Amino acid sequence: MSSVIKGATVVSTHGQRQLDVKIADGKIAELGVDVATSADEVVDATGCYLFPGFIDAHTHLKLDNGPGTPDTADNFKTGSIAAIANGTTSVIDMATPHRGHSLEACLKTWNEAAAGNSSCDYSYHMSLIEWNQQLAAEIPKMAAHGITSFKMYMAYDNLRTSDAEIYAAMKAIKSVHGMLGIHCESGALINALQAEYLAAGLTAPKYHALTRPNQLEAEAVNRYLTIARLVDLPVNIVHLSTREALAVVRAARAKGQKVFVETCPQYLLLDEHCYDLPNFAGAKYVCSPPLRSQRDELALWQALAGNEINTISTDHCDFNFKDKKRIGKDDFTKIPGGMPGIETRPQLIYTAGVTTGKLSLTQFVGLLSENIARQFGMYPQKGVIQVGSDADLVIWDPEKSGVIAAKTQLQHVDYSPFEGFKTKGAARTVYLRGQKIVDNGRVVTTGKGQFVARHGSDYELV
């Protein structure tokens, strides 16, 4: 099967140009002006943009944090269908092993969950929720499997490790040229604040945010970057949400430290006022870090414009409001944390960023695709439209408008945090390794996702 896409404006981080693109055998075969149309299919994409398939480097499509953890609403099957609908053709999911179990066993569990189910290509960040010699010996084995990125936590009692353990893990990760991402919040202080609030009878969703103040993110980021300096390892900060944490990053970079920063649409488009919604609706917005102030939002947009933030992913981790979020009705600490987002990221960022002039098209492509591919060792297989790369392509109609609504979404969850948000721009046609998976805005092919074996990270990017 071969196709030629004609007339679209091809966008990369280097610029944009009207080019024809020929796809053959799942790869980009040719790129140029007036490419010969001897193909099975010729697609007229005049007036559209052609983007490399978007990559979401932060999803939780299989949450397995032990007994008592409620199931997420989406799994690989449903979540990946929602992903491809708007052009996300690869995800890197958070794989979390059980305490005392091997990384190998965790990898097997995640492969079983994704294989045959995922409609987009996939890989995993392997979580390190403890540290010991066995796990250290497994890091090179993970890299040999193509798992070159890892996740650690400074919050959550069941997931977090000590600073010394983070230090030791960094050394092992550095040896495989891997990438570490850390959830930066001061877990011990959050525990103390939560206990105080609950003892005072303050149990509503809004106290979720008040017990996780900005400084606790900045403190953890500072500690993380301090440890990384000892090891001389470029590191990634996941879901950065505050202006205080940005200031820590700026100071570290000014001294020459290499720091990658991810943020998420919810920190750019929603704020702490959501927690005041009546009828427990604030619980829909409980995620960690929490939604912040409008000042923080503004600071994040300014950082995006100045290329100080490298990637935008979603932290998609959704729980139904009706039965799961309500578990925390009388205690905000029991509200399952997370919200949906895998489906809406491209439209939200295009609408709020590109159509307003806050972001250029080339920045948009970097933040949602190319930078992620480079940072996590998938480039140039993914993240770019060039000869030899996977033909993961999004024909984007910039004129198509819509309204985000729970009742029309593909995410398998009973609400949308962005309900009523008016969007401009949408994926018209999406290809995954040359196969048409979305046609005229409708998902037409599912279950074709494959594991992506990744190489080491491009540390020189920042």
Ligand SMILES: [Zn+2]
């Ligand atoms: Zn997460």
